[in-house]
Amino acid sequence: MKMTLEKFIKLHKLKTFFKFLTIIIVLLLFFFTLNLDFQDYIDGFTRLKGLVISMMRIDTEDKKIVLFKMFETIVTAFASSFIGVILAVLCSPFLATNISNKYLARFLTICFSVFRTVPALVMAAILVSLIGIGSFTGFISLLIITFFSATKLLKEYLEEINQAKIQSFRTFGFSKFTFLKSCIYPFSKPYIISLFFLTLESSIRGASVLGMVGAGGIGEELWKNLSFLRYDKVSFIILILLIFIFLTDSLSWFFRKKDSLIKITTYQGYKKSKVISKLVTCLILILLVYSLNILYEDTNKISLPIFLERLLVFFKKLSYLDFSYTPKVLLALWQSFLVAFFATFFAAPTAIVISYFASSVTSNKTIAFIIKIFINFIRTLPPVIVAILFFSGFGPGLISGFFALYFYTSGVITKVYVDVLESVETDYGLYGRSLGLKNFYTYLKLWLPSTYTNFVSIFLYRFESNMKNSSVLGMVGAGGIGQLLMNHIAFRNWEKVWVLLIFLIITIILIENLSEYIRNKVNN
Known part of the structure; x- marks a missing residue:
């Protein structure tokens, strides 16, 4: 079937519509999941501001x-x-x-x-x-x-x-x-x-x-x-x-x-x-x-006998798996998945914008150097530490985990994507200037499409990693499956720990395989 101009325009409009629809659905799901009103955000960031001020004094x-x-x-x-x-x-x-x-x-x-x-x-x-x-x-x-x-x-x-x-x-x-x-x-x-x-x-x-x-x-x-x-x-x-x-x-x-x-x-x-x-x-x-x-x-x-006894009990509990606990596990796992997904989803466009200013091939070299220092600072802090700081501002819950992963992921994706941009041999900036295009428009229409497959791969790798990170953040009160893991490990409820680990491992392996499949499709 031939692709006429009319069909192409209709298809383009349909794609644009579905893109906006997807963004709206994700935003609605995001606010519904976090269950916070606007005042909660204001109060949380106000407390966080006080925390940052108190941290300015170094002991x-x-x-x-x-x-x-x-x-x-x-x-x-x-x-x-x-x-x-x-x-x-x-x-x-x-x-x-x-x-x-x-x-x-x-x-x-x-x-x-x-x-x-x-x-x-x-x-x-x-x-x-x-x-x-x-x-x-x-x-x-x-x-x-x-x-x-x-x-x-x-x-x-x-x-x-x-x-x-x-x-x-x-x-x-x-x-x-x-x-x-x-x-x-x-x-x-x-x-x-x-x-x-x-x-x-x-x-x-x-x-x-x-x-x-x-x-x-x-x-x-x-x-x-x-x-x-x-x-x-x-x-x-x-x-x-x-x-x-x-x-x-x-x-x-x-x-x-x-x-x-x-x-x-x-x-x-x-x-x-x-x-x-x-x-x-x-x-x-x-x-x-x-x-x-x-x-x-x-x-x-x-002593070795005590260690071996504990280890034996740990593996023995595999035969006493408590699958009645499954509904609670699935709910916590779903929360961890949503935190990982939202953090990666919102970090991706943030990283695209910051990468424009952080790359020496698309921005002023001095500005790029300053932005790179800032990005290195963000990605250096482990997400767990950032989650604890947001926990002090917003209290226990998924919102602390989301912000921790969002800032960390924005830094990591930006850093890796800037390396990709600076390794491109073709000078798209020169092409853009010869056509009279502005720098940012050149970035969106030339640099970004030429490195699209790289960015998708980076995005998917970070999503895989964030699924692991989000499962850990619950251990410091940021919700999700990590909170259940921490509670049951502390009391050595190994039959429940095994159930949690089995579901977590299966989920991460499925996400990794799906991610690999999508990467191969995009690259081909």
Whole structure:
């Protein structure tokens, strides 16, 4: 059937109508779900303003304790990231369908997906109940999450390696170990280093809040001062946290870019780089052993028989699942889903607008630099901490979780999308100027359509991540399934905890698969 101009105009009008209808439905559902009137928003932001003013006064009285706890947090993040990535390097070839047996790879991928979907804070809360409070428990929980997450990313990377290169190495008849060492590892080495620093950044953010459930680190001090309404001390902790996360981000950026920043042009320079690499490896191993010793000594350890007894009870409760609890679980899960959806839905257009000012290819370079600093500040704060601050303004409920995820997601999407815009080789700004278009119109009509598929992928990835985050926010009073999890973990009602985890895992896996399907459709 031919597409006439009249049909095209009608189709365009119909698409526009459905877009506006979707936005109106989402807005109505949003206000209906939160169940707040306009005065509630005014009162909430008024209280939040008072909170921000009180945080302007910084109390450094506990600086020694805070710095020690920050050191503990970094040690936890470093040890869990390093060991987690090493284990992922060893295991990921068995999950890649182009390297391992396809049936084994698919089976292991399904098993790994189950563990990967459990949020770190939930994992830490369970392990604290089984093992005891302290940093070593936080290290184990982060190690588990890092291992499964890094394995997934490495598996996806390995599956993108050119099949011809793999087959050419296989024709030599190498053993499995030699094949992995001589073929797979050299191809993957730059990505593995990059992955380690990315997981380190993520682990520091994760480790900074584990103390809220007794898993050590700076989160313990943060939670204690929030409980006593000592916002002057809270602001100092957040400041220290921001500084260390910024330093980690900068270090991560340097190591990911070092090959392009440091050029080795002579054989002598190559030999020196090899010696330096060996020295750095030895230093890392020494730091790792030292870190593990610090974490182990800091934990209130229980005897092995008691731990095994608790673990046995934990798994025994799988045979006593309380499915009469299902209606309440589904309601809480629906609330967590809505918070994740609304936060991502509203953050997307916000990020599109901010990205225009934050990108050096669409805006003034000075303005872009200032906006980037602001964006880095927003995305540096873990959503749980932001949720606690909004909790002080709006009280318990979904609204605190929504605002926490909305601000955090806006920052993350903007940061990633700005990187996409600045990596585009075509200068659409030049095209726009030659046509006499204004900068913002050029951005909407040229830059945005050319990076549309990238933006959709970023949006879907953030929605997946926000589903995990929203399930955790309830643990600090922001509603949803996290609130139920926290209550039942505290009282060791494992039969209910298992039901909550099963529904949460199934939901996250379904969202991930749906997201992957949509991404593939958009990219194709």
